[in-house]
Amino acid sequence: MKYVIVESGGKQFRAVEGGNIEVDRLPVESGARVKLEQVLLLADGETITVGKPLVKDLPVWTTVMEHFKGPKVDIFNYSPKKRIRVKIGHRQNYTRLLVEQIGGSEFVKKEPVKVAKAVEIQSEKLAPTAKAEKEEEQMKTELKGKAASTKKVTSTVAKKPASKAVTKLTPRKTSSKAAPKASSKAKKPVKGTSSSKGASTAKKTSSSKTKTAPKKSSGK
Secondary structure (H helix, E strand, C coil), X not given: XXXXXXXXXXXXXXXXXXXXEEEECCCCCCCCEEEECCEEEEEECCEEEECCCCCXXXXXXXXXXXXXXXXCEEEEEEECCXXXXXXXXXXCEEEEEEEEEECCCCCCCCCCHHHHHHHHHHHHHHCCCHHHHHHHHHHHHHHHHHHHHHHHHHHHHXXXXXXXXXXXXXXXXXXXXXXXXXXXXXXCCCCXXXXXXXXXXXXXXXXXXXXXXXXXXXXX
């Protein structure tokens, strides 16, 4: 069995043709081709070649399948006597690579025979059968019949005249003679009028008359 030890992002991975590698996220779009040149070891059956430090002229041709995130890791820091509690969650980003070819100066694209067969089988499964077509036609006819019945019901409802609610208004009885309310309280004289001034002067004169003359003391 032929396999290779490849380095990517400071980590080592075992790569086999037709297998997948999950490396740290690469700044490449999905579907692009990536060439890994840092090969540390090559094992081809019983022969093993170790690089010093790398194996020359042995690139690994891969294609980017997808970018995804790993499982969540909780990081919790605390100090028991200082009321310090810090919780942080982290999810590492990864890139899944498909190893297509080991070695060779250029990538030689191989015809995916197995994949084509699988696609044909899926297309045959997804092809509509005669029974399914008949069922669809029956469903369409049933839906059309329901739509026609609903139209008839709505037309009959629209033809019926709407019942108008009649409300009779009774006139209120009003008295023909409306007696004006007589004011019980007499109007008070307003300050500053002539009558009020005359009353105040009369009070002053009466008070002045009632005053007695001072008694004369005897000369004895």
